Amino acid sequence: MKKVTYIEAITQALYEEMERDERVFLIGQDIGLYGGVFKATKGLMDRFGAERVIDSPISEVYIAGGSVGAALVGMRPVAEIQFADFITPSMDQIIQQMAKMRYRSGGAWTCPMTIRVCCGGEVGGGLYHSQINEQWFFSQPGLVVVMPSTPYDAKGLLKAAVRGEDPVIYFEHKRLYRSIKEEIPEDDFVVPVGKAAVRKEGKDITIVAYGLMCHKALEAVAMLEKDGISCELIDMRTLRPWDRETVFESVKKTSRAVLVQENSKTGGVMAEVSASITEDVFDYLDAPVSRVCGLDVPMLPFAPPMEHFFLPNAEKIVRAVRKVMEY
Amino acid sequence: MTEQKPTNKKPSLKQVGLSETVLWDLYTNLLKTRLLDERLRKLFRQGRFAGTYFSAVGQEATTVGPTYGLRDEDIIAPSHREIGANVTKGVPLELIVAQVYARRNSPDKGKSHPCHYGYRPKGVISPASTLAGQTIVGTGCAMGFKIQKKDNVVLAFFGEGSTSRGGWHEALNYAGIHKLPIVYICQNNLWAESVPATLQAGIKDFADRAKAYGFPGVTIDGNDIVQTHKTAAEAIARARAGEGPTLIECKTYRWYGHSEIDPADYRQTEELENWKKKDPVIRAEKLLLDLEILNTAKREALVENLDQEIEAAVQVCEKEKYVEPEEAYNDVYSERFPVLKDEY
Numbered sequence: 278m279k280k281v282t283y284i285e286a287i288t289q290a291l292y293e294e295m296e297r298d299e300r301v302f303l304i305g306q307d308i309g310l311y312g313g314v315f316k317a318t319k320g321l322m323d324r325f326g327a328e329r330v331i332d333s334p335i336s337e338v339y340i341a342g343g344s345v346g347a348a349l350v351g352m353r354p355v356a357e358i359q360f361a362d363f364i365t366p367s368m369d370q371i372i373q374q375m376a377k378m379r380y381r382s383g384g385a386w387t388c389p390m391t392i393r394v395c396c397g398g399e400v401g402g403g404l405y406h407s408q409i410n411e412q413w414f415f416s417q418p419g420l421v422v423v424m425p426s427t428p429y430d431a432k433g434l435l436k437a438a439v440r441g442e443d444p445v446i447y448f449e450h451k452r453l454y455r456s457i458k459e460e461i462p463e464d465d466f467v468v469p470v471g472k473a474a475v476r477k478e479g480k481d482i483t484i485v486a487y488g489l490m491c492h493k494a495l496e497a498v499a500m501l502e503k504d505g506i507s508c509e510l511i512d513m514r515t516l517r518p519w520d521r522e523t524v525f526e527s528v529k530k531t532s533r534a535v536l537v538q539e540n541s542k543t544g545g546v547m548a549e550v551s552a553s554i555t556e557d558v559f560d561y562l563d564a565p566v567s568r569v570c571g572l573d574v575p576m577l578p579f580a581p582p583m584e585h586f587f588l589p590n591a592e593k594i595v596r597a598v599r600k601v602m603e604y
Numbered sequence: 605m606t607e608q609k610p611t612n613k614k615p616s617l618k619q620v621g622l623s624e625t626v627l628w629d630l631y632t633n634l635l636k637t638r639l640l641d642e643r644l645r646k647l648f649r650q651g652r653f654a655g656t657y658f659s660a661v662g663q664e665a666t667t668v669g670p671t672y673g674l675r676d677e678d679i680i681a682p683s684h685r686e687i688g689a690n691v692t693k694g695v696p697l698e699l700i701v702a703q704v705y706a707r708r709n710s711p712d713k714g715k716s717h718p719c720h721y722g723y724r725p726k727g728v729i730s731p732a733s734t735l736a737g738q739t740i741v742g743t744g745c746a747m748g749f750k751i752q753k754k755d756n757v758v759l760a761f762f763g764e765g766s767t768s769r770g771g772w773h774e775a776l777n778y779a780g781i782h783k784l785p786i787v788y789i790c791q792n793n794l795w796a797e798s799v800p801a802t803l804q805a806g807i808k809d810f811a812d813r814a815k816a817y818g819f820p821g822v823t824i825d826g827n828d829i830v831q832t833h834k835t836a837a838e839a840i841a842r843a844r845a846g847e848g849p850t851l852i853e854c855k856t857y858r859w860y861g862h863s864e865i866d867p868a869d870y871r872q873t874e875e876l877e878n879w880k881k882k883d884p885v886i887r888a889e890k891l892l893l894d895l896e897i898l899n900t901a902k903r904e905a906l907v908e909n910l911d912q913e914i915e916a917a918v919q920v921c922e923k924e925k926y927v928e929p930e931e932a933y934n935d936v937y938s939e940r941f942p943v944l945k946d947e948y
Binding site: 347377 | 714
């Protein structure tokens with residue numbers, strides 16, 4: 278076991294998958310010579326050469342669409358979109374090609390590929406270096422969407438994405454890159470796609486979160502513990518297809534739920550989770566489901582007080598839990 | 605552009621530069637495509653299948669010529685007017701008709717709109733309707749072939765209108781940087797649905813765009829099967845040899861509307877009549893007659909054979925069932941991820 282950061286876990290996964298399978302190659306902006314703007318691909322061009330670690334021109338349409346084509350002829354592309362904010366030009370290729378290729382060809386043509394998307398706030402990134410935009414992909418049949426919150430999951434989910442047969446949008450949170458460290462096994466492992474993780478067991482209320490928000494929720498859980506409120510924390514890990522069973526089983530046990538999402542509230546992932554809880558396990562609920570989300574304004578206003586104001590944090594989660602407990 | 609002037613002098617095989625077999629095959633594929641296309645138009649008008657139909661009548665030489673001679677593992681990155689590429693690549697006629705009919709025997713299991721032909725065993729990518737979409741994906745296939753060090757090539761087909769899209773530019777720019785094994789076939793039929801080519805770009809010859817990407821661009825008479833085949837064959841050979849892409853602009857014309865529900869009343873009758881005089885099938889026929897590869901009896905026999913083949917394919921599809929509606933649930937993901945089922 279060795280302690281690694283979240284970003285080191287990503288680099289390791291890429292390195293090991295490229296060693297394991299020569300069909301795996303990387304394409305993205307600044308990923309080769311420079312090793313990535315956050316250094317996620319550091320050293321990979323030296324090891325695997327410019328043919329498998331491709332410094333692309335500023336062409337997000339091509340990065341996505343070209344990767345689809347390479348996947349069709351048997352490659353295993355891992356593309357990088359440097360910031361989730363810049364993924365909009367790729368949308369046409371992701372939605373119309375990558376997500377629908379298997380469906381529209383009756384299963385004949387498939388896209389086993391991964392797009393790594395660097396995302397998230399609390400880094401002073403402002404309006405155009407803080408977005409996540411996971412809800413756009415979350416609502417798209419045909420895509421798998423994952424978002425790890427720990428180094429272990431960062432490595433295991435990326436490996437699972439590369440080895441799977443479906444197209445994956447892999448969100449990596451830049452705030453987590455170097456802020457957390459964890460001991461992870463040195464032997465090969467994968468984290469199964471579609472399975473949530475129960476980060477803490479509890480009996481009074483269920484908190485569901487993903488990405489950076491899992492860490493905010495953990496803080497809140499510790500604060501609430503002191504007051505005698507026992508929280509169960511579920512890390513979704515995979516957003517699509519999300520682990521309904523784990524969430525429902527927990528809500529059946531606790532009868533209360535608070536859902537936490539960094540992005541704006543309207544039309545977000547937690548809107549779907551909330552609706553599904555209401556549809557499927559309403560009879561078990563003792564209180565309305567509540568959501569703690571980013572503000573319903575463009576993500577993310579720059580000035581530090583506004584950034585702080587926008588984002589969910591432990592205090593907001595604590596307030597939400599208390600409100601639901603008092604219902 | 606080198607447009608051949610009509611002459612009374614009969615050409616020789618040597619002047620044409622193609623063998624009798626190749627010329628016969630090219631003509632057969634042209635004629636098969638024409639007869640099938642006209643038959644499908646008629647079937648749509650008779651209400652035999654849903655949606656609409658996108659005819660490629662008039663521009664068959666732009667697809668048949670370049671596709672002829674490709675290997676199965678070479679990729680066709682089509683749009684929606686490439687019936688000729690499917691016929692020439694050897695996709696069974698029954699499957700082409702089945703796709704339009706959206707029946708159980710269609711390779712796409714009834715998922716895609718008519719004319720969105722795809723067939724993996726022959727390397728034809730199932731297309732999306734988003735224009736230039738498969739040009740970008742096709743460029744990615746060529747990138748894959750290059751990494752794999754294979755000498756397969758990609759033929760990407762699109763209209764002149766598609767060249768206005770940003771993604772088209774990104775793809776060709778990338779292909780130029782990495783000298784990818786791809787040939788871009790622009791079917792300039794002068795109209796992008798109802799928008800004339802003059803409102804599509806400030807250039808007359810769309811092949812000029814290639815200059816910006818650092819590879820050759822040529823404009824040819826897209827209704828001359830000999831030119832479309834020879835020009836593309838040369839470009840394909842270059843691509844296979846690792847010498848990079850080519851953009852070939854084929855000047856052509858679609859005789860009918862964008863689809864069968866478009867009366868195409870934005871065009872002048874005179875323009876259409878002039879282009880009908882340059883019918884690629886009639887021109888090929890004249891060439892083969894002049895070369896004495898074809899005669900009236902041979903032609904009649906060929907038409908009869910092709911008609912029978914087409915009719916047999918149509919009859920199979922007429923009798924075939926639709927897929928079960930629950931087929932809608934399949935092929936969203938690999939089998940690992942079942943989709944939510946409707947409760948009501």
